[in-house]
Every structure is written in C-alpha cells, then in structure tokens.
Amino acid sequence: xxxxxxxxxxxxxxxxxxxxxxxxxxxxxxxxxDYIYFGDTKNLPYGEKTKKELxxxxxxxxxxxxxxxxxxxxxxxxxxxxxxxxxLKDDYDFKIYPIIQIVSKCITADKKLSRIAVMATQATxxxxxxxxxxxxxxxxxxxxxxxxxxxxxxxxxxxxxxDEKQVVLEYLENVLKFxxxxxxxxxxxxxxxxxxxxxxxxxxxxxxxxxxFAQYIKNDLKDKNLLSQRESGTVQYFASADPxxxxxxxxxxxxxxxxxxxxxx
Ligand code: DGL
Numbered sequence: 710x711x712x713x714x715x716x717x718x719x720x721x722x723x724x725x726x727x728x729x730x731x732x733x734x735x736x737x738x739x740x741x742x743d744y745i746y747f748g749d750t751k752n753l754p755y756g757e758k759t760k761k762e763l764x765x766x767x768x769x770x771x772x773x774x775x776x777x778x779x780x781x782x783x784x785x786x787x788x789x790x791x792x793x794x795x796x797l798k799d800d801y802d803f804k805i806y807p808i809i810q811i812v813s814k815c816i817t818a819d820k821k822l823s824r825i826a827v828m829a830t831q832a833t834x835x836x837x838x839x840x841x842x843x844x845x846x847x848x849x850x851x852x853x854x855x856x857x858x859x860x861x862x863x864x865x866x867x868x869x870x871x872d873e874k875q876v877v878l879e880y881l882e883n884v885l886k887f888x889x890x891x892x893x894x895x896x897x898x899x900x901x902x903x904x905x906x907x908x909x910x911x912x913x914x915x916x917x918x919x920x921x922f923a924q925y926i927k928n929d930l931k932d933k934n935l936l937s938q939r940e941s942g943t944v945q946y947f948a949s950a951d952p953x954x955x956x957x958x959x960x961x962x963x964x965x966x967x968x969x970x971x972x973x974x
Pocket of ligand 1: 723724725728753754755756757785787788789830833861895896897898
C-alpha cells in the first residue's frame with residue numbers, strides 16, 4: 710500500500726450524533742487520522758426501519774465515501790451492522806469495520822462471560838445479530854436482547870421531560886431479571902443514557918463498546934500498515950438534513966466548531 714493511501718481519510722457513519730461516541734475514541738487513540746463523519750439525520754431513526762429500507766440508504770452513504778477515496782469506513786451504527794453489512798461488505802474496495810461483529814468478537818475473548826444482555830434499537834433486536842455474533846466465539850453463551858425504542862429520539866430531539874421510570878427503569882428491569890454478567894449498550898446513542906442507568910445498576914455492569922471498537926480498528930490499521938503518517942489529523946462533518954441542528958445535538962458528545970456540510974442523499 711502506497712503512503713498516500715495510508716494518509717487517506719477514514720469514514721464514519723451513523724444515523725445521527727450517536728456515532729460521535731466512536732469518533733471521539735478514534736480521535737483520542739488515532740489523532741493523526743483524517744476523519745469524515747456522516748450523520749444521516751434525514752433518515753433517522755434507523756432503528757424503526759426495515760432491512761429493505763436501510764440497504765439503499767447505506768449504499769448511498771458508502772458511494773459518498775467511495776467518492777471521498779477513504780481507506781476505511783467505520784460502520785459506527787449497530788443497526789446497519791445488523792441489517793446491511795452482510796449485503797454491502799463485498800461491494801467496495803475500502804475496508805469496512807462493522808461495530809456488532811467486531812465488538813462481539815472482542816467481548817467473547819473473555820470465556821468467563823456466559824450471560825450477556827444487549828440494549829439496542831428495535832431493528833437490531835429483531836435481527837438477533839448480537840446473539841449470532843456472540844455465539845460464534847462461545848456457542849454456550851446466553852444472550853438477552855432488549856429494545857429501547859425511545860432512547861434515540863431522546864438524544865436526537867433533546868427530550869428531557871420523559872418519565873424515567875417508564876423509559877429507563879422498565880427496560881432495565883427486564884434486563885436485570887436475566888441476571889446478566891454484562892450489559893452491552895448496543896446502540897451508539899445509548900452511552901448518553903448511562904448517567905440514568907447507573908442510578909439503578911452498578912456502572913461496571915455496562916459495556917460502552919466505543920473503546921473496545923476503536924482499539925480493534927487501530928490495531929487492525931497498524932497490522933495492515935495503514936495508519937496515517939501525518940503530524941496531525943482533521944475532521945470533516947456532513948449531515949444529510951439540518952446540519953446546524955446536528956451541530957447543536959453533537960454537543961452532548963463533542964464540540965463541533967463550524968456548521969457541518971449538507972450532504973444531499
Ligand atoms: N445509533 C444507531 C445504532 O447504533 C442507530 C440509531 C437509530 O437511528 O435508530 O444502532
């Protein structure tokens with residue numbers, strides 16, 4: 710691989726601001742990379758869409774990244790990793806990193822884990838992708854999947870006046886009845902809910918996959934001799950609708966100085 714390809718940007722995609730939880734980790738451990746973040750605010754929430762609806766959407770975003778000549782795309786979206794990754798994975802030259810497949814592989818390296826719960830979008834839960842992927846490394850593992858459909862709207866629409874008992878505690882109580890050793894926050898938006906969740910269960914129970922995922926990607930780029938050689942990196946942001954609103958919502962996770970560019974899908 711020539712050095713100009715090492716210095717090519719890395720694309721990250723999510724339906725909105727949730728994937729910024731992954732971008733933040735990537736910037737902290739790979740600060741020399743150039744990143745292009747795509748928040749598909751026009752089509753969110755993905756969690757309420759079908760696989761059939763999500764395939765053409767993801768294709769458009771991947772075509773956008775192909776035009777930008779990225780060296781890799783981080784599928785920082787559990788829902789598309791669950792529903793469309795298998796459909797698109799062989800159609801592009803760049804490397805694709807799907808969050809569910811990679812995080813499941815890393816987590817099950819610990820063979821002591823035999824009961825895992827996952828909180829995720831409805832589409833991710835319907836796909837049972839976490840169950841399938843976690844079982845690959847440990848066929849005896851028991852997995853409980855809980856959909857939390859109101860959490861993405863809470864983040865993206867900055868809803869604060871919700872009934873915490875109904876919207877947080879009821880989902881969590883279902884999960885706790887299963888007596889999990891760990892609970893995976895299986896949607897990139899969900900780390901925002903962590904400060905509510907820890908009121909009812911110990912912090913150590915929850916896995917925010919962003920750190921594990923970013924570390925795997927860094928190691929893999931290093932193995933493939935694809936880490937950037939630049940002194941420092943940049944980030945470009947694109948949103949498919951209301952870029953200024955995206956910038957405001959992004960503040961939940963990180964500061965974006967200028968209004969993102971509008972990407973027409
Ligand atoms: N944040 C995405 C995920 O990790 C999708 C959320 C949504 O748009 O429903 O699944």
